[in-house]
Amino acid sequence: MTAARSQLDRRDLAEAQGIIGTVGSAFSARVVGQDHLRESMLLALLAGGHLLLESVPGLAKTTAARVVAQSIDGSFRRIQCTPDLLPSDIIGTQIYEAATNSFVTVLGPVHANIVLLDEINRSSAKTQSAMLEAMEERQTTVAGVEHPIPDPFLVIATQNPVDQEGTYPLSEAQTDRFMLKEVVRYPSVEDEVEVIARMDAGLYNKDHSVPPVVGLPEIRRVQMLAGAVHMDTDLVRYASSLVSVTRTPERHLPTHLARLIEYGASPRATIAFCRTARALAVLRGRGHVIPQDIAHLAHRVLRHRLILGFQATTERVTPDTIVDAVLQAVRVP
Known part of the structure; x- marks a missing residue:
């Protein structure tokens, strides 16, 4: 490993910077300000970890996660955590198919490149624990069968620090599995004015998606280069x-x-x-x-x-x- 790390040259660095800089530019084109959030998402993606976000609602966390997924041509799933959310709603389950008289495995939304767990502390401890295997082992087990999760894999979980009624605080074991925790702050007045201008221009319309600027193989390449630093x-x-x-x-x-x-x-x-x-x-x-x-x-x-x-x-x-x-x-x- 040490020998490999010494071989990271300027050409490799230029390649990595070009790839990740393109993703960062795509992020900034849709999300106003939030430089720390952009950096934390890119760091977690490159380091192969997961990110915990703490902020009040309405600060573009979902938009940011979706933009990163679209820009790298990756799959994106958003899971709204509620007290009645079940582990099978996240990892998947088996359903009976009458036409074939057999059970069919239906994988859950955690099987995506970028997964947003919105207000994770509103789900029960049992449901939170269902994410442990996925986050740590990069796989899920449904009916005794292991199913690998796509690579790269990034879990972004959000917590609302204001409204704590009816919530289930994350256990220390669960929290420790997040590589980074970012506290997302309110935007400045100038940033809010820019958000309104972009809304008026139709930038946030539902049919206005971000075209991929790099592919998943390029992201895996940069992850490898980051490990060689x-x-x-x-x-x-x-x-x-x-x-x-x-x-x-x-x-x-x-x-x-x-x-x-x-x-x-x-x-x-x-x-x-x-x-x-x-x-x-x-x-x-x-x-x-x-x-x-x-x-x-x-x-x-x-x-x-x-x-x-x-x-x-x-x-x-x-x-x-x-x-x-x-x-x-x-x-x-």
């Missing part, structure tokens, strides 16, 4: 040290912050750092990772993996505040 051992140690601070905060953080952390991040956080840092290096035209890449990703990698106590809520201390302190506690190599 060089990451020095000292930088891997830097990422691991950031994660380690969250596990032993009493040794590294101020007392008033350390006492708010109940559980730190798992080894999946270090893996997420390494994979997304390589993807970020590709987006920025480099064949190697630098410390700033890791620091740039820290909030997105750690904010959903920190388990804070009740006192953090009463004191209005957010995970992002803890991550800021973690970054200050570790020396940059």
Whole structure:
């Protein structure tokens, strides 16, 4: 693997940047602003992970996911999560076909390249767990038969932080399987004006779809190139040290912050750092990772993996505040 990573040359980088830049341009042509959302979607796609989005309704999350799927010529499915949603509604089931006197397997909507789980915390824990095998193993099992999921595969789940009545918070095991968590902010006044202008121009009409700008083989090619980006051992140690601070905060953080952390991040956080840092290096035209890449990703990698106590809520201390302190506690190599 190390030998392969050293062979990433300028031609490979130019090819990867050209492919992913085309997808990014297609995104910006339909979605106004939301640069962080665009970057997080591209990073998750290149790193082969999944993305958790937190925002109030109406901030173009569905539009963004659909645009990315259309631009890469991939399949897209949107699943509206509700309390009565069943696991079989997601992964598929068997139905009886009278004409052939046999059962036929009908695969669920999770069998797509990009799947949007809208308001995932409104589905029951049993239904949420149905996604675990799909997200981790890239397959589903229906009636004892395994069915592979298309490649590339990206799950984008959304949560509404405002209306929590009748919701089922994601378990730590489920949350940890999301490589990144992005908090989508309100657009600026100028961005909202541009949205209205594009609506008046018919850009968001139902019959106005985004033509594919690249194909799935090109995306798989860029994923392979991203995995070949060089990451020095000292930088891997830097990422691991950031994660380690969250596990032993009493040794590294101020007392008033350390006492708010109940559980730190798992080894999946270090893996997420390494994979997304390589993807970020590709987006920025480099064949190697630098410390700033890791620091740039820290909030997105750690904010959903920190388990804070009740006192953090009463004191209005957010995970992002803890991550800021973690970054200050570790020396940059």
